[in-house]
Every structure is written in C-alpha cells, then in structure tokens.
Amino acid sequence: MEDTIDGRIPLHVSNKTAFVWSVEDVATLRATHHVCGVLTGTLPHASQQNVFLGLPLELLPEEVVLLVKQGIAYIVDDNASHATPTTEQLVQWNEKRRQALAKLPARSSSSLPPTLNDEALKKRLERQQKKEAQLLAKEESLVTPDQPKPPASSSKEQSYSFTIPATSDFSWYNAKTYITLDEARTSGVWSYPHTPEEVARCRVFEDLWKQGYFMGNGLRFGGHWLVYPGDPLRFHSHFVATVIPSPVMTIHPIEIIAFGRLGTATKKSHLLCGWDEEKQETSYYSIEWAGFG
Amino acid sequence: VATLANKYPSNAGDLTQVYNDLHLAQRWRNVIAIDLDAAKRPALMGEEHGVDVGTIVVPCSLSDHLSLNWCDFPFQVSCPSEWHRTFIYLAITSQDSSQVYYKLSDGIVKPQM
Numbered sequence: 001m002e003d004t005i006d007g008r009i010p011l012h013v014s015n016k017t018a019f020v021w022s023v024e025d026v027a028t029l030r031a032t033h034h035v036c037g038v039l040t041g042t043l044p045h046a047s048q049q050n051v052f053l054g055l056p057l058e059l060l061p062e063e064v065v066l067l068v069k070q071g072i073a074y075i076v077d078d079n080a081s082h083a084t085p086t087t088e089q090l091v092q093w094n095e096k097r098r099q100a101l102a103k104l105p106a107r108s109s110s111s112l113p114p115t116l117n118d119e120a121l122k123k124r125l126e127r128q129q130k131k132e133a134q135l136l137a138k139e140e141s142l143v144t145p146d147q148p149k150p151p152a153s154s155s156k157e158q159s160y161s162f163t164i165p166a167t168s169d170f171s172w173y174n175a176k177t178y179i180t181l182d183e184a185r186t187s188g189v190w191s192y193p194h195t196p197e198e199v200a201r202c203r204v205f206e207d208l209w210k211q212g213y214f215m216g217n218g219l220r221f222g223g224h225w226l227v228y229p230g231d232p233l234r235f236h237s238h239f240v241a242t243v244i245p246s247p248v249m250t251i252h253p254i255e256i257i258a259f260g261r262l263g264t265a266t267k268k269s270h271l272l273c274g275w276d277e278e279k280q281e282t283s284y285y286s287i288e289w290a291g292f293g
Numbered sequence: 294v295a296t297l298a299n300k301y302p303s304n305a306g307d308l309t310q311v312y313n314d315l316h317l318a319q320r321w322r323n324v325i326a327i328d329l330d331a332a333k334r335p336a337l338m339g340e341e342h343g344v345d346v347g348t349i350v351v352p353c354s355l356s357d358h359l360s361l362n363w364c365d366f367p368f369q370v371s372c373p374s375e376w377h378r379t380f381i382y383l384a385i386t387s388q389d390s391s392q393v394y395y396k397l398s399d400g401i402v403k404p405q406m
C-alpha cells in the first residue's frame with residue numbers, strides 16, 4: 001500500500017485509534033517487540049461472534065506512543081490519506097480490475113474441488129428427489145392452488161473460495177505519515193498523552209516494556225493492564241497493574257482491599273505503579289492478601 | 294503501645310485493636326509498637342506464628358488517606374537484618390472491630406502459588 005519508512009511499521013490512525021493492517025507487521029510486533037494489541041476484525045460469514053477475530057489489530061494508546069518513540073513504527077493519518085477519487089481514476093481502476101479478471105486462467109478439471117463420481121452423484125440425486133417428493137406431498141395438503149410450489153434445489157453444488165485482500169492499490173491513496181509524536185500532535189492526528197495521568201501511564205508502560213513484560217488490557221480485572229511474564233498465548237498474567245500518577249495522590253484503604261481481594265481471587269498480585277514526575281522515576285508495590293486475619 | 298497511642302491519638306484505636314489481634318488471636322510473638330516518625334503514625338513489629346522472621350505491621354483505618362510516598366516509610370525503618378525487609382503487612386481496621394491484613398511488597402513481586 002505504501003512504502004515503509006526505514007523498515008518501520010505503519011500504524012493507521014483513524015479517530016485517534018491506531019490499527020495495523022498487515023499480518024506480517026502483527027507478527028513482528030508480537031514476536032520481536034512483545035506488543036500484542038487486540039484483533040478487532042469480525043469474520044464476514046460470522047459477524048456477530050467475537051471468539052474468532054482477525055485483522056485489523058488495534059493498539060492501546062500507550063503501545064502507539066511506545067512504538068513511535070522507540071522508532072519501531074510511524075503514524076499514518078488514514079482519513080487524510082484517502083482522497084476522493086476522480087472519475088478518471090475510477091475508470092482506470094475499474095479497467096485494471098477487469099483486465100486482472102480476464103487474465104485469470106480458465107478453470108480446469110484439476111483445479112476444481114473434487115466432486116462426487118457418477119454413481120455417488122446418481123444416488124445422491126435419487127435421495128434428494130425422494131425427499132423433495134415427500135416434502136411436496138406434505139405441502140400439497142397445506143398449499144392453496146394460488147401458492148406457487150417451491151423450486152427444486154440444485155443437485156450439484158461446488159464450493160469456491162475467495163481471497164479478500166487486506167490492502168489494495170488505489171491511485172487516489174497518498175499516505176500522510178508522521179515519524180514523531182510531536183508532528184502527529186501538531187497536525188491533530190494523535191494527541192495522547194495529554195494529561196498528567198496519561199503521561200504517567202505512558203512512562204510506566206514503557207518501563208514495564210523495557211523489563212520484558214507483555215501487557216494487555218486490564219479492564220476485566222479492575223486495573224489498567226494485565227502484565228504477563230511472556231507471550232499471553234503461553235502464560236497467565238502474574239499482575240494486574242494500576243498506575244498512580246503522583247507519589248502524593250491519595251489511595252484509600254478500601255481500594256487496597258479491593259485490589260488485594262481481586263488479585264488474590266484470580267491468583268495474581270495487584271501492582272501499584274507510581275510515576276514521580278520530578279524525579280522521573282517509576283516505583284512499584286505489589287499487593288496480595290496476607291493469608292491470615 | 295500506650296505511649297504511642299497517646300502520641301498519635303487519631304491512630305490509637307487502630308493501634309490497640311491490631312495489637313490485641315496479633316498478640317491474642319494471631320498469636321504473634323514479641324509484638325512491640327514502633328514510632329514511624331517520618332510518617333507521623335505508629336506501627337507494630339513482631340514475629341508471625343510459625344515463622345521465625347519478624348515483620349512490620351502498619352495499622353490504618355478505612356477512612357485513612359494513604360499514598361505511595363506513605364508506603365515508602367515502613368520500608369525505611371531500621372530493624373534486625375534477619376527480619377523481612379521486602380514486605381510489610383497493612384492492617385486495615387473498620388468501625389465494627391474487624392481488621393484485614395494485606396501484604397505490601399516493595400517492587401514487582403510474583404504472587405505465591
């Protein structure tokens with residue numbers, strides 16, 4: 001779609017959310033840079049399920065900040081990169097598509113999916129005709145003379161598979177790219193982090209990432225992130241992390257109890273992650289139930 | 294305990310409640326009260342039942358206000374080198390005379406299996 005810049009991974013930003021559309025980039029992010037993200041693409045044939053999801057990969061805002069800051073990725077303004085095509089461009093694109101379709105080789109018998117042999121096909125046809133006859137006999141007692149009879153179904157069905165490309169070439173696409181976060185912020189494409197809390201989250205996330213941890217969304221466990229010692233496909237998380245943006249920010253004992261109970265019930269420790277803006281340091285405290293009392 | 298309860302009257306109730314619980318119910322040994330001067334509150338030190346190593350316990354009530362800076366103070370208390378220095382217990386008391394104990398460890402510490 002667009003040339004990569006210095007081997008960096010493009011993060012397509014739309015409405016302040018970053019997506020990765022290339023499966024190779026998703027694999028690189030996970031295996032090389034231990035950034036997992038979340039797959040958010042539904043399946044065309046099963047759009048109302050969320051067990052099996054595909055591209056695009058959606059990244060946490062902290063992941064985006066980290067990857068751009070480390071020079072691993074750059075930001076693409078997806079909305080601005082897609083201009084409205086002119087009539088001429090559309091005609092050219094359509095012509096190109098027709099030429100590509102015309103070049104497809106004619107289907108030979110070897111390329112067709114395996115079909116039933118004649119005898120099996122004949123038997124299947126007989127079974128189907130018998131079933132249809134039974135159905136018709138049943139319906140004739142219910143169907144009025146005005147109602148049309150249902151048509152017989154086709155006996156030969158072949159399946160085809162289509163590859164839906166994740167990217168395509170458009171002449172009206174011109175990537176608007178930003179190498180640094182400041183550039184993206186100036187143009188209004190990306191604004192995270194904006195508040196002291198968001199700054200603290202980014203710094204703590206970066207510190208945990210540098211220590212080799214994998215992070216995932218911690219909403220289900222009452223924290224900001226789940227912290228894994230390795231790939232989430234191989235390990236359970238050990239910690240639920242919550243960021244405290246200032247060393248003097250009030251923490252209520254009832255919160256300690258909530259963190260401790262939830263962590264212990266799920267065999268994790270709750271991690272209080274502090275960021276000191278003055279000293280530019282992170283600090284960590286782990287909470288779990290004492291086991292007595 | 295009485296001395297520190299007089300010095301820190303707002304924490305006196307938590308201190309005596311937790312002291313009684315540790316000494317009588319949890320059967321800790323050698324439980325003494327210590328002054329966390331920097332945090333302006335009292336704490337307790339003692340040896341957990343069945344364990345030979347001593348630990349610091351900091352009582353606080355549900356209405357207390359803690360912070361990460363506050364969490365630092367108990368770890369700076371001087372105590373015998375063989376005692377636990379990597380974690381303390383936070384004893385949180387409520388008005389119905391119940392208390393819960395949570396382990397607060399310094400750093401990223403994996404949960405025990």
